[in-house]
Amino acid sequence: MSSESFLEKLFENARIERSRLNTHLFQVFSRENCFCFPQFCQILRYYLLFLSLFAFSCTPNQTIVQRERADPSDEAYYLYILGYNAEREGRWEDALTYYNQAIDLDPSSPYLKTQIVSVLLRTGKVKEAVSLVEDIIRTEPDYIPALMLLGELYNSQKKFEESIRIYEKVLEIQPAHQD
Numbered sequence: 563m564s565s566e567s568f569l570e571k572l573f574e575n576a577r578i579e580r581s582r583l584n585t586h587l588f589q590v591f592s593r594e595n596c597f598c599f600p601q602f603c604q605i606l607r608y609y610l611l612f613l614s615l616f617a618f619s620c621t622p623n624q625t626i627v628q629r630e631r632a633d634p635s636d637e638a639y640y641l642y643i644l645g646y647n648a649e650r651e652g653r654w655e656d657a658l659t660y661y662n663q664a665i666d667l668d669p670s671s672p673y674l675k676t677q678i679v680s681v682l683l684r685t686g687k688v689k690e691a692v693s694l695v696e697d698i699i700r701t702e703p704d705y706i707p708a709l710m711l712l713g714e715l716y717n718s719q720k721k722f723e724e725s726i727r728i729y730e731k732v733l734e735i736q737p738a739h740q741d
Contacts, residue, residue: 634664634667634668634671635667635668637667638664638667638668638671638674639664641660641661641663641664641667642660642661642664642674642677644660645657645658645659645660645661645664645677645681646677648660649677649680649681654681654684654685655685657681658678658681658682658685661674661677661678661681662678665678670701672698672701672702672705672707672708673707675694675695675697675698675708676695676698676705676707676708676711678694679691679694679695679698679708679711680711682694683715688715688719691715692712692715692719695708695711695712695715696712699712704735706732706735706736709728709731709732709735710728710732712728713725713728713729713732716728
């Protein structure tokens with residue numbers, strides 16, 4: 563069963579359960595079963611209806627299905643670790659070499675590309691860094707680390723309008739992101 567059909571079945575079951583709960587609540591709190599003031603029963607019925615709608619509302623629009631990524635090969639991961647260690651030791655050219663070798667083995671990794679961008683910035687290759695991070699955004703438009711890096715780059719280049727647009731996009735994707 564595909565993940566989309568699984569989600570559709572899950573949402574259908576949630577709608578059925580919500581419908582059953584609403585029917586049951588209206589039966590329990592109907593006028594003939596309520597032994598208290600009619601106004602109180604009416605308010606209680608509306609409150610329970612609102613509560614059930616709020617608590618059990620599920621729509622497919624609220625669910626974001628993300629595609630899964632394949633794990634990188636062991637060799638790509640090994641090269642990443644070598645690059646990371648070289649970066650920590652300040653050997654920028656070695657780090658760049660290792661990261662580029664890793665990206666040859668795992669060309670779709672936005673994380674590796676972002677690491678390359680950070681090393682390019684440390685070596686003063688700003689134009690290359692901007693070009694690569696813009697490429698990452700074209701292929702992965704919702705990748706937050708690349709968006710944040712691009713926003714910082716635009717801000718440092720005094721491209722304030724573009725920087726604000728990027729940061730607004732980050733907040734649109736992830737409203738709780740406060741960096």
